[in-house]
Amino acid sequence: MDRIELGGSGVSITRVVFGAMATRDNSRERQRENLHAALEAGVTAIDTAPLYDFGVSERLVGEETAGRRDAVQILTKVGLRWDGNHGRVLFRGPGTDGVMRTVRCDSRPLAVRRDVEESLARLGTDVLDLVQVHRPDEDTPIADTMGELLRLRQEGKLRAIGVSNYSAEQVRLAQHALGEVRLASHQLHYSLLERSAERELGALAAQLGHRILAYSPLERGLLGGREPERAPRDLRDALATLRATAARCDISPAQAALAWLLAQPRVGGVIVGAGTPEQARDAAGAGAIALEPADLAALDRAFAGVRAPHRSRPGLARRALRKLRRVGTRARGLLR
Numbered sequence: 636m637d638r639i640e641l642g643g644s645g646v647s648i649t650r651v652v653f654g655a656m657a658t659r660d661n662s663r664e665r666q667r668e669n670l671h672a673a674l675e676a677g678v679t680a681i682d683t684a685p686l687y688d689f690g691v692s693e694r695l696v697g698e699e700t701a702g703r704r705d706a707v708q709i710l711t712k713v714g715l716r717w718d719g720n721h722g723r724v725l726f727r728g729p730g731t732d733g734v735m736r737t738v739r740c741d742s743r744p745l746a747v748r749r750d751v752e753e754s755l756a757r758l759g760t761d762v763l764d765l766v767q768v769h770r771p772d773e774d775t776p777i778a779d780t781m782g783e784l785l786r787l788r789q790e791g792k793l794r795a796i797g798v799s800n801y802s803a804e805q806v807r808l809a810q811h812a813l814g815e816v817r818l819a820s821h822q823l824h825y826s827l828l829e830r831s832a833e834r835e836l837g838a839l840a841a842q843l844g845h846r847i848l849a850y851s852p853l854e855r856g857l858l859g860g861r862e863p864e865r866a867p868r869d870l871r872d873a874l875a876t877l878r879a880t881a882a883r884c885d886i887s888p889a890q891a892a893l894a895w896l897l898a899q900p901r902v903g904g905v906i907v908g909a910g911t912p913e914q915a916r917d918a919a920g921a922g923a924i925a926l927e928p929a930d931l932a933a934l935d936r937a938f939a940g941v942r943a944p945h946r947s948r949p950g951l952a953r954r955a956l957r958k959l960r961r962v963g964t965r966a967r968g969l970l971r
């Protein structure tokens with residue numbers, strides 16, 4: 636399995652990373668089996684977050700990696716909390732325990748420090764390999780957040796600093812605040828079907844030297860090979876090309892989609908959420924696959940301009956317009 640160093644940090648990860656956010660089958664037993672299968676197949680990097688099932692994912696990763704901590708890399712996150720009133724609300728939702736929680740963006744230094752301390756405790760370790768700011772916090776200066784992460788790094792509590800879902804400008808500010816210490820990684824949504832990050836953020840990663848970690852690389856299963864129930868013609872055609880390319884290369888469609896991503900400039904790793912142990916093993920196999928230039932080009936052509944149905948911009952725009960109309964109607968009613 637290929638490995639890569641994250642932006643001059645000294646932290647080396649496998650290029651296929653196990654995504655420890657709960658998938659459709661939320662049972663803990665299944666999550667454990669998936670993680671074991673990935674580790675046995677040679678994956679050593681695990682991406683988790685305090686947010687994933689509100690601490691459950693980190694605890695599970697801690698339990699399953701106990702006794703082999705030196706053989707794995709734990710990538711976790713800071714900046715989203717559900718225990719206070721500070722910060723903008725990101726969403727409200729239940730964990731697998733059914734309890735509703737309100738999640739807020741909070742990357743203030745004291746919150747980030749608390750996040751790191753709590754993650755260390757849940758994961759049962761004394762150092763985190765990579766700590767990523769989960770989402771930008773518009774109310775906290777990025778320099779304050781990075782300053783605290785640098786202090787935590789000096790204290791030996793984390794090895795490398797990354798960000799997630801940041802804009803290009805926010806990445807620049809983060810790197811500026813880190814000074815001599817290089818930003819290690821930028822985790823963002825990137826797949827054959829979601830390529831908005833490619834131009835600006837890819838060029839920025841080349842300029843600053845950090846690695847891109849691609850999340851939801853299989854579009855939550857859409858690129859895993861199964862026929863979608865309802866999909867526009869261009870998407871069906873693109874998925875048919877993915878299956879045909881995979882068959883020609885004697886690999887699975889998921890492996891073809893992951894190998895395509897791993898061949899993109901500055902992509903350090905793909906973070907895959909396996910739903911079964913078989914899927915975990917299959918995804919791990921992508922870490923050793925290099926597609927031929929002709930196959931990469933065929934996939935590029937097939938997916939150019941095609942969007943996942945649930946994320947299509949026109950769809951989003953239509954929904955936003957409908958919402959605006961509803962608000963407008965209500966407002967007119969109130970004014971009358």
Ligand SMILES: NC(=O)c1ccc[n+]([C@@H]2O[C@H](COP(=O)([O-])OP(=O)(O)OC[C@H]3O[C@@H](n4cnc5c(N)ncnc54)[C@H](OP(=O)(O)O)[C@@H]3O)[C@@H](O)[C@H]2O)c1
Binds near residue numbers: 656850853909
């Ligand atoms: N930073 C962030 O804001 C953020 C956001 C989202 C996710 N993430 C990270 O990214 C990870 C992955 O994200 P994700 O679960 O949303 O997306 P994903 O990896 O694109 O999709 C996971 C789904 O793909 C299918 N799959 C996985 N391996 C397969 C294989 N070998 N063959 C066929 N199908 C396969 C399964 O779907 P079926 O069950 O339908 O077969 C699985 O549930 C998360 O665990 C998390 O660590 C980060």
